[in-house]
Amino acid sequence: xxxxxxxxxxxxxxxxxxxxxxxxxxxxxxxxxxxxxxxxxxxxxxxxxxxxxxxxxxxxxxxxxxxxxxxxxxxxxxxxxxxxxxxxxxxxxxxxxxxxxxxxxxxxxxxxxxxxxxxxxxxxxxxxxxxxxxxxxxxxxxxxxxxxxxxxxxxxxxxxxxxxxxxxxxxxxxxxxxxxxxxxxxxxxxxxxxxxxxxxxxxxxxxxxxxxxxxxxxxxxxxxxxxxxxxxxxxxxxxxxxxxxxxxxxxxxxxxxxxxxxxxxxxxxxxxxxxxxxxxxxxxxxxxxxxxxxxxxxxxxxxxxxxxxxxxxxxxxxxxxxxxxxxxxxxxxxxxxxxxxxxxxxxxxxxxxxxxxxxxxxxxxxxxxxxxxxxxxxxxxxxxxxxxxxxxxxxxxxxxxxxxxxxxxxxxxxxxxxxxxxxxxxxxxxxxxxxxxxxxxxxxxxxxxxxxxxxxxxxx
Amino acid sequence: xxxxxxxxxxxxxxxxxxxxxxxxxxxxxxxxxxxxxxxxxxxxxxxxxxxxxxxxxxxxxxxxxxxxxxxxxxxxxxxxxxxxxxxxxxxxxxxxxxxxxxxxxxxxxxxxxxxxxxxxxxxxxxxxxxxxxxxxxxxxxxxxxxxxxxxxxxxxxxxxxxxxxxxxxxxxxxxxxxxxxxxxxxxxxxxxxxxxxxxxxxxxxxxxxxxxxxxxxxxxxxxxxxxxxxxxxxxxxxxxxxxxxxxxxxxxxxxxxxxxxxxxxxxxxxxxxxxxxxxxxxxxxxxxxxxxxxxxxxxxxxxxxxxxxxxxxxxxxxxxxxxxxxxxxxxxxxxxxxxxxxxxxxxxxxxxxxxxxxxxxxxxxxxxxxxxxxxxxxxxxxxxxxxxxxxxxxxxxx
Ligand SMILES: Cc1cc2nc3c(=O)[nH]c(=O)nc-3n(C[C@H](O)[C@H](O)[C@H](O)COP(=O)(O)OP(=O)(O)OC[C@H]3O[C@@H](n4cnc5c(N)ncnc54)[C@H](O)[C@@H]3O)c2cc1C
Ligand code: SF4
Ligand code: SF4
Numbered sequence: 001x002x003x004x005x006x007x008x009x010x011x012x013x014x015x016x017x018x019x020x021x022x023x024x025x026x027x028x029x030x031x032x033x034x035x036x037x038x039x040x041x042x043x044x045x046x047x048x049x050x051x052x053x054x055x056x057x058x059x060x061x062x063x064x065x066x067x068x069x070x071x072x073x074x075x076x077x078x079x080x081x082x083x084x085x086x087x088x089x090x091x092x093x094x095x096x097x098x099x100x101x102x103x104x105x106x107x108x109x110x111x112x113x114x115x116x117x118x119x120x121x122x123x124x125x126x127x128x129x130x131x132x133x134x135x136x137x138x139x140x141x142x143x144x145x146x147x148x149x150x151x152x153x154x155x156x157x158x159x160x161x162x163x164x165x166x167x168x169x170x171x172x173x174x175x176x177x178x179x180x181x182x183x184x185x186x187x188x189x190x191x192x193x194x195x196x197x198x199x200x201x202x203x204x205x206x207x208x209x210x211x212x213x214x215x216x217x218x219x220x221x222x223x224x225x226x227x228x229x230x231x232x233x234x235x236x237x238x239x240x241x242x243x244x245x246x247x248x249x250x251x252x253x254x255x256x257x258x259x260x261x262x263x264x265x266x267x268x269x270x271x272x273x274x275x276x277x278x279x280x281x282x283x284x285x286x287x288x289x290x291x292x293x294x295x296x297x298x299x300x301x302x303x304x305x306x307x308x309x310x311x312x313x314x315x316x317x318x319x320x321x322x323x324x325x326x327x328x329x330x331x332x333x334x335x336x337x338x339x340x341x342x343x344x345x346x347x348x349x350x351x352x353x354x355x356x357x358x359x360x361x362x363x364x365x366x367x368x369x370x371x372x373x374x375x376x377x378x379x380x381x382x383x384x385x386x387x388x389x390x391x392x393x394x395x396x397x398x399x400x401x402x403x404x405x406x407x408x409x410x411x412x413x414x415x416x417x418x419x420x421x422x423x424x425x426x427x428x429x430x431x432x433x434x435x436x437x438x439x440x441x442x443x444x445x446x447x448x449x450x451x452x453x454x455x456x457x458x459x460x
Numbered sequence: 461x462x463x464x465x466x467x468x469x470x471x472x473x474x475x476x477x478x479x480x481x482x483x484x485x486x487x488x489x490x491x492x493x494x495x496x497x498x499x500x501x502x503x504x505x506x507x508x509x510x511x512x513x514x515x516x517x518x519x520x521x522x523x524x525x526x527x528x529x530x531x532x533x534x535x536x537x538x539x540x541x542x543x544x545x546x547x548x549x550x551x552x553x554x555x556x557x558x559x560x561x562x563x564x565x566x567x568x569x570x571x572x573x574x575x576x577x578x579x580x581x582x583x584x585x586x587x588x589x590x591x592x593x594x595x596x597x598x599x600x601x602x603x604x605x606x607x608x609x610x611x612x613x614x615x616x617x618x619x620x621x622x623x624x625x626x627x628x629x630x631x632x633x634x635x636x637x638x639x640x641x642x643x644x645x646x647x648x649x650x651x652x653x654x655x656x657x658x659x660x661x662x663x664x665x666x667x668x669x670x671x672x673x674x675x676x677x678x679x680x681x682x683x684x685x686x687x688x689x690x691x692x693x694x695x696x697x698x699x700x701x702x703x704x705x706x707x708x709x710x711x712x713x714x715x716x717x718x719x720x721x722x723x724x725x726x727x728x729x730x731x732x733x734x735x736x737x738x739x740x741x742x743x744x745x746x747x748x749x750x751x752x753x754x755x756x757x758x759x760x761x762x763x764x765x766x767x768x769x770x771x772x773x774x775x776x777x778x779x780x781x782x783x784x785x786x787x788x789x790x791x792x793x794x795x796x797x798x799x800x801x802x803x804x805x806x807x808x809x810x811x812x813x814x815x816x817x818x819x820x821x822x823x824x825x826x827x828x829x830x831x832x833x834x835x836x837x838x839x840x841x842x843x844x845x846x847x848x849x850x851x852x853x854x855x856x857x858x
Contacts, residue, residue: 019495025522026496028510029503034475047495074497075477091497096483117482138486139477322478327543331474386471 002043002066002086010064011046011088014056019047019094030071030089036333036390037079037418042069042089049094051217055177058215058447061088062175067450070211072113072144075136077334078415080148080210084451092143095217098122105193107168109220112143117320129226131155133162135315137322143216146170148413149208151377153263153370154279154319157250160373163207166222168195170203172214175443182206185220192220205438210414212449213442227281229288232312233295235304237274240349242302246276247342247371249298258291261316262371264345264378268363271353276304277312329364330383335397337379338409345369347407348378355403356380362396377412416452425455432458462553462560462655463508469550470512472543473505479535479547485794487538489530489773492794493787498525501535501547508550511557518554518563526554527566527783530791531651532773533741555653565652569783573648577657580643581611582782587640593618597625599637606674606703607635608688610681611644612812617833619849619856620815624680624708624835626844631720633711636674645687651779655695662692666702680708680833682738682811707739709748709810712838716755723841726758729850731837732804733761734795734818735771736811749810749834756841764798772798775821776813792821800827806850807831828852 004022011020021027022044031039043066048054061068067087074081083089096113103126110119116132119142123129134145134152142162144150151161159166169185169192180186182203184194195203206214237243243264250259261279278295282288299306318324326332336356340348352367362382369378380400384393401423405411411420424432432454439446439454446459463470479501481487490499497503507525510516529551536547555565564570576582581590593614599607607628613621628635646665649658669677679685689705692698715721731753739745746768753761766772775781775791796818799807807822807829809815819831830852839845848854 021496023521025507025510025516025519025525026498028516029496029498029500029506031506032475045496073477074475093484093495115482121482137476137478138482139480322476322538322541324541326476326541327472327474331472331543 003064004043007044007060007064007066007088010060011044011057014060015046015048015053019049021045030074030091031082033079033082034075034077034332035079035418036384036386036394037082037416040082040084041086042083043086044088045091046088047091047094051171051173051179054090054173054215054217055179057088057090058173058175058177061447062445065445068447069449069452070215072141072147073115073136073139075140076144076148076413077332078413078419079417080413080415080419080452082416084416087450090215092141096141099218101126101128101223103128106223107193107220108223109192109218110142112216112219113141115139115141116145120320123223124226127226128223130166130221130223131159131227132320133159135319135323138320142219142221146207146219147209147211147216151370151372152319153261153277154316155260155281156377157262157371157373158260161377163203165195167203167207167219168192168222169220170206170216171218172206172216174214175445175448179217180214210449210453212439212453215448225283227283229283229285230279230281231288231292232309232316233278233280233292234307234309234312235276235278235299236307237276237299237302237304240274240346242304243274243276244342244345245302246298246304247376250371251342251374258294263315264369266349266367268357268366271357277315279312279316327383330385330389332381333384333393333397334379334381336400336404337377338404338412339372340376340378340409342371342374342376344408345376345378348404348409351400351403351407352380356396356400360396360399414453421453421455424453425458461511462556463512463550466508466546466550466553467512469543469545470505470508472545473502474543475502476542477502478538478542481538487534487772489532489534489775489791490528493790494524494528496525499528501539501545504529504547504551504554505545508554518558518561520563523558523563523566524784526551526558527569527652527778528780528787529778530773530775530780531778532737534770534773537741537769552650552653555651556655557653559653559655566783569652569779572779572782573652573654573657576611576644576648577661581615582644582648583611583615585615590614590642591639593621594625594637594639597622599639600634601636602673603634603636604673604675605633605635606669606677607637608642608645608677608679608684610679610684610812612816613680614642616816616858617812618858620833620836621680623839623845624833627715627721627835627839627842628678628711630842630844631715633678635678636672641668645684646691647683647687648779650691658691659695662695666692666696669703674703676704676706678706678708678711680810680812680835682707682736682742683813686738686742707745707810708835709739709745709752712752712835713748715838716752721838721842723756723838725841725843725847727756727837727841727847727850728758729806730760730762730802730804731806731808732764732799732802733767734764734774734799734807734809734814735768736809736814737771737773737777739810740771741769749808752834752838753808756837759837762802762804764802766798774809774814774817776811776817781813781817788817789820789824792817793825796821796825796827799829805829805852806837808834808837810834830854
């Protein structure tokens, strides 16, 4: 049990008291995420302003054995920041500054809660960009994206998920309060310009760890000149095999050079219609036109039909401003999702069609995915009404997740007990054992994100 | 509970955070001032849901999160992309629940409403003080077109109000005025949740105006405009508003379109235009003010970075000026920054509350810019007012 008044008092010594709240109505506002995860209440919400304050909060938490949870933009959807047991939730919103844009080295250094949209606005003023891949809209933060290794429909065919290569250095506060750096930043007299440096790539330890090993307080990432020329295409492919061939064409013959965004969508009411939205961008019209021509030729060769590009323009254009009509038919649930080989999309499609639509008669979930360099990030997504359809959707998605994760699909976004954690913990993998060993070493009291990714009981 | 009727909408919030935006200062003036997630639309939907589920109740402490909303509608605009939740309606219903459940509005809000109910205006002005602006102006009782200035324009902006009436009369409008009989339109009542009193107020008002032969109301105040045009019909269960109601921006647009006033004098000024929430986002009236401004010779309209649907609130909405004046001031200064970035020397708008708040921000920061009503610029161009009124250092006798 958390001694709430005592911890409130201690937190108010660690940060400005105005930035600590233990009032139920404040806490309830943070108690759900984008997913159907059950409501979870923190005991406190704290808004730190600096790495030193983060460290002070961790000290209070550690001394009193209170877990600490971390919320960036709060737009993720796998129970990844909701307090799995009563504890302190950090609202990182105040750590949102752009610290430096270095247009010589093409790097930007930001505090973690800087949103992609905010960074992009500033970069574009200087003719630069990052090219965020996720479609999470205006509030999605760089820290949140990177800490869960996000990847979305835009530019991932070329650059992969966030953290793949674009993250150069990280500053992390470890559960014991130690402030550490990765990459070239680890060598204090060197600067922030290189990921693989000094020794092992320790940034990779934190990217995708969903905050369980440390709290990110600074990120340096690669930026690039804005790519002014874009071509968007929409095609309907006759079969999934054709989509796969197109995916291979993108990834095999021509590397990731031709097509930077590749997004597949199959509507449950028309499961044989394979809609593909594609995004080509570059610096020179000639090159972009050439790439587009090659893609169009391939689509033609495969017997696909080209459509009006407007939906692709609209879709890709809304990555940072917000997609439209997302909850018109109810709130969202993503399930049956993960990373898989290009050929294996057929497996996931079959599960969607046979298990979900035909066997279970659930016809409201669409099927989609994006090609990353040499693989897919694919998913099923549905709208459902809360609370009436909640139980049904949980039951069905659990069943589908089980089937999917027994197949050639690696989970994406683990989260807590209402996320994919139960699927991870019941498989005795070397990966999970190693993660637990690392977690125990850096966080022996299991303070950070307790119950997220790694079950508390598994650390004893 | 009044929020019951919005149950489906409350549950429809999918927690996307579109309403919150990219930054504290991006969209929602409430999170700009209060910082916690509980001061966003998403947070409010979570609170409302918890209340519906019996996990939370209305309390004195909670008031700041609900009455601290500027009712600016920016989140509602954003949510059109997501779940189409009418956050403003839900916030008003929550405010009404506070009153119904005996918790009440914040003290200053309650006082505003009782002052208004007792004295007829929110400033407790005497009748002679409240109608001082109209001294010497001839009105036509029974003309059927009522000029309704509202509390703020009567109390604070006597000169501006006089100028507007001069413009309208010069353009041939035959205006009636209630004079000593004028009372507040009732907005403070529903803004602070006193729906029962509001209903009675609306009923009495409609009766009074009908008896006077009023067919049309012209008002410079977006709140009064919406009161007669939207809130009264809602409160009284009417399908149509009891009178034709026009905001001054619509009338000025008509004057310009029909060339009812010669706009001969050049006004060589860089002017920026602030969209008042209650005519802009609430009613989609974005073009009227701009059309008038661009018809004035010499005026160079330079837009702010956030305009129309995306305009940032002036800080005057939701009764905040009275209930939480510090928050209101912070927001007005943020909006003023947008205006200053344009290098305009005149910040034009068409709402007395916006004018008041932005003027306070300009005074406080000693900004090199004059906050003016579009009607004032029209008046200068039509030779009805001295151009000095558009200078940043001009202070009227009001
Ligand atoms: C309309 C819409 C579209 C979306 N599209 C996509 C998509 O295309 N692809 C995709 O992957 N997701 C998508 N999402 C989900 C979401 O936007 C992403 O997961 C996003 O990366 C989450 O960022 P966030 O800032 O909201 O992070 P949060 O949700 O706040 O946090 C994400 C994770 O990071 C951790 N974290 C946050 N900040 C820190 C920190 N400073 N230090 C350590 N750990 C931290 C949290 O504890 C949590 O585990 C979408 C969401 C919406 C609403
Ligand atoms: S935009 Fe609408 S659906 Fe999205 S979080 Fe805000 S209120 Fe909820
Ligand atoms: S109405 Fe305005 S102040 Fe209120 S929550 Fe919405 S955006 Fe914020």
